[in-house]
Amino acid sequence: xxxxxxxLEQTLNYAFxxxxxxxxxxxxxxxxxxxxxxxxxxxxEFLGDAVLGMAVAEELYQKYPEYxxxxxxxxxxQVANQDTLAETARGMGLGKYLRLGxxxxxxxxxxxDSILADTLEALFAAVYLDGGLDRxxxxxxxxLGKAMELREARMIVNDPKSGLQELLSSRRLSSPxxxxxxxxxxxxxxxxIFQALVDGxxxxxxxxxxxxxxxxxxxxxxxxxxSDLTESNx
Numbered sequence: 001x002x003x004x005x006x007x008l009e010q011t012l013n014y015a016f017x018x019x020x021x022x023x024x025x026x027x028x029x030x031x032x033x034x035x036x037x038x039x040x041x042x043x044x045e046f047l048g049d050a051v052l053g054m055a056v057a058e059e060l061y062q063k064y065p066e067y068x069x070x071x072x073x074x075x076x077x078q079v080a081n082q083d084t085l086a087e088t089a090r091g092m093g094l095g096k097y098l099r100l101g102x103x104x105x106x107x108x109x110x111x112x113d114s115i116l117a118d119t120l121e122a123l124f125a126a127v128y129l130d131g132g133l134d135r136x137x138x139x140x141x142x143x144l145g146k147a148m149e150l151r152e153a154r155m156i157v158n159d160p161k162s163g164l165q166e167l168l169s170s171r172r173l174s175s176p177x178x179x180x181x182x183x184x185x186x187x188x189x190x191x192x193i194f195q196a197l198v199d200g201x202x203x204x205x206x207x208x209x210x211x212x213x214x215x216x217x218x219x220x221x222x223x224x225x226x227s228d229l230t231e232s233n234x
Contacts, residue, residue, distance in 0.1 A: 002099075003023070004097070005022055008022065008097050011092055011093065012123075012139060013142075014135065016130050017130055021129055021130050022123070022126050023099070024041060025122035025123045025125065025126040026098055026119060026123070027041055027099045028098060028100045028109065028119075029041075029042060030100060030103055030109075031101045031104075034101040042118075042122075044123075044125040044126055044129075045121045045122040047128070047129075048120075048123070048124040048128070051133075052121055055137045056076050056079050056140065057076055058137075059141050059145070060072050060075055060076055060148065067166060075148065079147050079148050084144070085117035086117045086120075087147070088120060088147060090116060091143075094116060094119060094120060095116060096110065098115065098119060100115075124139070124140055160223055161176075161215060161219040163219070164196065167223065167226060173198055173199070176196045176222065177197045177198075178194050178196055178197075178218060179194065180193065180211065180214075181195050189209075190209070191207055191208070191209060192208055192210065192213075193205065193214060194206060194207075194214040194215050194217070195218055198222075203221075203225045204218045204222030205221060206218035206219075
C-alpha cells in the first residue's frame with residue numbers, strides 16, 4: 001500500500017511540488033531491493049542530517065545567546081540524536097507512511113528508532129530540495145522546538161553543577177566555589193555536607209553519600225535560589 005501523501009502533507013503543513021522526493025524519503029532500502037524500484041532514503045538522510053544540524057544550531061545560537069560553544073554543542077547533539085528524532089517521528093505518526101520490505105514489515109520496522117530517525121532526516125532533506133531552506137527551517141523548528149526546551153531542562157536537572165555554572169556565566173557572575181562544611185556517619189556510610197558559594201555568599205547547601213553527590217545537591221539548591229530571585233524580581 002502506497003503512503004497517503006495528502007495526509008502527510010497536512011501533517012507537515014507543506015505541499016510538495018515534486019512528490020517523488022517525498023516518496024523516496026519514505027522508502028527503506030529493503031523495499032527498493034524487493035520491488036526493484038529506483039531510490040531509497042539513504043542519500044536524502046545524509047543531506048537531511050546536515051540540514052537538520054544547521055537549522056538546530058542556528059535556532060540554539062539565536063535562542064540562547066548566553067550559552068558558550070560547549071553548551072550549544074551538547075544541546076544540539078541531544079536534540080539531533082536518534083532518540084529525539086525517533087520520538088518526534090512517532091509523534092508525527094511517520095511510521096505508517098513508510099515503504100518497507102516484507103522482512104522489515106514483519107520485524108516491526110515501523111517502530112524501529114533507527115528507521116524512524118533516518119526517515120525523518122530524509123523527509124527534511126526532501127522538503128529542503130523541494131522548497132529551499134526557508135521552507136524547511138520553520139518545519140524543523142516546529143517539530144523539534146519542544147525537544148530543545150526539554151533537553152535544556154533535562155541537561156540542567158541531570159547535572160546541576162554544569163547548569164549552575166552556565167547560569168552564572170550567562171549572568172556574568174563568578175564561578176561557584178564548593179566548600180565542605182560537615183560530615184557524619186560511620187566510615188562505610190558517610191554523609192557529606194557542602195555549600196555552594198558565589199562571591200563568598202552561600203547560595204545553596206546540600207548533602208550526599210559522596211562528596212560529588214553533596215556538591216550536586218548544593219548546586220541544585222543554588223539553582224532553586226536563583227530561580228526564586230528571578231520570580232520575585234521579574
